[in-house]
Amino acid sequence: MNYPNGQRKTLPVRKTPSEKESKSFSNRGMTLEDDINITNQFYLDTNKAVIHKKPTPVQIVNVNYPKRSAAVITEAYFKQASTTDYNGLYRGKYIDFEAKETKNKTLFPLANIHDHQISHMESIIGHGGVSFLIIRFAAYDETYFMETEKLFSFWNDKLKGGKKSISYEQVKQNSFLIPFQYQTRVDYLSIIDKLYF
Amino acid sequence: MNYPNGQRKTLPVRKTPSEKESKSFSNRGMTLEDDINITNQFYLDTNKAVIHKKPTPVQIVNVNYPKRSAAVITEAYFKQASTTDYNGLYRGKYIDFEAKETKNKTLFPLANIHDHQISHMESIIGHGGVSFLIIRFAAYDETYFMETEKLFSFWNDKLKGGKKSISYEQVKQNSFLIPFQYQTRVDYLSIIDKLYF
Numbered sequence: 001m002n003y004p005n006g007q008r009k010t011l012p013v014r015k016t017p018s019e020k021e022s023k024s025f026s027n028r029g030m031t032l033e034d035d036i037n038i039t040n041q042f043y044l045d046t047n048k049a050v051i052h053k054k055p056t057p058v059q060i061v062n063v064n065y066p067k068r069s070a071a072v073i074t075e076a077y078f079k080q081a082s083t084t085d086y087n088g089l090y091r092g093k094y095i096d097f098e099a100k101e102t103k104n105k106t107l108f109p110l111a112n113i114h115d116h117q118i119s120h121m122e123s124i125i126g127h128g129g130v131s132f133l134i135i136r137f138a139a140y141d142e143t144y145f146m147e148t149e150k151l152f153s154f155w156n157d158k159l160k161g162g163k164k165s166i167s168y169e170q171v172k173q174n175s176f177l178i179p180f181q182y183q184t185r186v187d188y189l190s191i192i193d194k195l196y197f
Numbered sequence: 198m199n200y201p202n203g204q205r206k207t208l209p210v211r212k213t214p215s216e217k218e219s220k221s222f223s224n225r226g227m228t229l230e231d232d233i234n235i236t237n238q239f240y241l242d243t244n245k246a247v248i249h250k251k252p253t254p255v256q257i258v259n260v261n262y263p264k265r266s267a268a269v270i271t272e273a274y275f276k277q278a279s280t281t282d283y284n285g286l287y288r289g290k291y292i293d294f295e296a297k298e299t300k301n302k303t304l305f306p307l308a309n310i311h312d313h314q315i316s317h318m319e320s321i322i323g324h325g326g327v328s329f330l331i332i333r334f335a336a337y338d339e340t341y342f343m344e345t346e347k348l349f350s351f352w353n354d355k356l357k358g359g360k361k362s363i364s365y366e367q368v369k370q371n372s373f374l375i376p377f378q379y380q381t382r383v384d385y386l387s388i389i390d391k392l393y394f
Contacts, residue, residue, distance in 0.1 A: 050320045052280055057252040058270065073255065073273035083249055087284060092325030094291040123247045128289030 032101040032136045032143065035185035036086065042183045043090075049189060051088030051095055057081050083120045084131075090189060091197065094129035096121070097188070101136040107165040108135050110158050118155055121148045130192060134178065135171055144175035145191040229298040229333045229340065232382035233283065239380045240287075246386060248285030248292055254278050280317045281328075287386060288394065291326035293318070294385070298333040304362040305332050307355050315352055318345045327389060331375070332368055341372035342388040 036053070043049040062075035084098040098121075100112045113133070124131040131148040154166045166174075176191045184190075233250070240246040259272035281295040295318075297309045310330070321328040328345040351363045363371075373388045381387075 044320070047320070047323070050317070050324055050326075055252040055254040055276075056257070058255050058257075058273070060253070060255075070274055073275070074271060076255070076270035076273055077267055078270070079252075089291040089293070089321060089324045089326045092291075094286040094289070096286070120247070123241070123244070124286060126244070127247055127286045129247075129286045 030185070032099050032134070032186070035143075036099055036134070039184050039186045039188070040086075040088075043189065049088060049090035049095070051086060051090065053086050054081070054083070080114065080116075082116055084117055090130075090192065093192075093196065094124070094127075095192070096124045096129050097132045097134060099134040099136075099186075101138055103138050105137070105139045105168065107167045108137075108171055109165045110155065111164065113151070113155070118152070121151070125149075130196060132188075134186065134188060135175065137168060137171075140168075143178045143180070143186055144171050145178050145188055146171065146175040147195070150174045227382070229296050229331070229383070232340075233296055233331070236381050236383045236385070237283075237285075240386065246285060246287035246292070248283060248287065250283050251278070251280070277311065277313075279313055281314055287327075287389065290389075290393065291321070291324075292389070293321045293326050294329045294331060296331040296333075296383075298335055300335050302334070302336045302365065304364045305334075305368055306362045307352065308361065310348070310352070315349070318348070322346075327393060329385075331383065331385060332372065334365060334368075337365075340375045340377070340383055341368050342375050342385055343368065343372040344392070347371045 033053070040049075040051045040053070043051060057079040058073075059077045059079050060073055060075075061077065062073070064072045064074050066072065084096055086099065087094070087096040089095065098113065098117060100108070102108050102112070121131045125148060133146045133148065133151050134143060135146060136143040154163075154170070158164055176194075179187050179190055181187055230250070237246075237248045237250070240248060254276040255270075256274045256276050257270055257272075258274065259270070261269045261271050263269065281293055283296065284291070284293040286292065295310065295314060297305070299305050299309070318328045322345060330343045330345065330348050331340060332343060333340040351360075351367070355361055373391075376384050376387055378384055
């Protein structure tokens with residue numbers, strides 16, 4: 001499972017000009033969230049699927065209502081999400097996933113995922129939904145589709161006192177690389193097509 | 198379709214003490230949102246379904262990060278929701294609905310629903326999901342389950358220059374009364390069981 005240290009770091013360095021050019025449609029500079037939002041909008045516009053990001057959960061404490069203008073929230077706090085960030089509907093199936101980006105070059109820290117998100121994912125599977133995790137390694141500009149069952153095995157290892165992270169190599173071995181295209185920048189439905197249909 | 202005026206108003210007035218008592222588990226004083234949240238929590242706790250209210254969409258403009266304490270959002274605005282308020286998963290089906298309460302005793306104003314919510318509901322049906330509207334008439338303490346297809350016919354009438362509302366009597370004729378129980382205060386899944394399973 002452990003990949004030799006030196007090899008991994010050679011991946012993204014020193015591109016020739018032509019290589020750079022061929023990367024011009026890539027997601028460098030865009031966040032994973034931006035890319036998924038663009039993808040979801042394209043799925044929606046082409047009537048392929050109905051999948052949305054849930055709004056950021058906020059605890060609103062104070063709101064001002066100035067005359068003749070919109071209400072202004074003047075005090076609010078971020079709340080921890082109790083579920084995952086994205087859900088929706090594709091080919092009759094309930095789709096539910098979380099998406100996380102890491103700048104780390106060698107591992108994905110499991111601290112990115114919360115206990116209640118894991119419980120939520122278990123419920124989704126139990127009720128017949130499609131649950132997965134999207135992981136992007138920003139340094140390599142690579143985005144992976146990890147089935148929740150695979151995530152669980154790493155999570156359970158952690159609970160038993162094992163590693164608190166999934167190595168880059170383990171992600172590669174236990175996930176599907178999500179293809180990048182101009183309008184479907186994170187084309188995760190192509191993976192779902194292969195896995196479920 | 199038009200219900201005689203006098204009759205309708207006799208429904209909720211002047212209860213005897215015993216009648217009041219028998220209403221003690223009713224939803225008077227609770228908002229529809231509270232009741233649905235309690236219901237969804239019960240569905241979740243009993244592992245019956247995974248259905249959540251989406252967070253209120255907020256456009257965050259300014260955030261303060263005081264030392265040693267949580268980030269404070271100091272300027273934000275309410276955004277109009279682009280979808281419906283509730284979605285989730287039940288018996289393998291994608292569930293999606295909007296819930297609206299009216300104090301009006303004679304009609305449900307269609308202004309409670311937005312164009313893009315109608316488009317969203319159309320997409321949900323097109324992709325094989327379960328879409329509906331929950332309407333509560335607060336004055337009668339009655340909560341109805343209206344299938345989206347029924348809502349569409351009233352909506353299309355409105356678009357053709359027809360009525361901008363659905364009368365209380367029309368709601369009664371075109372919907373299912375949702376049973377009220379102590380823990381499942383808006384037991385909409387009981388209607389879905391009858392309609393889909």
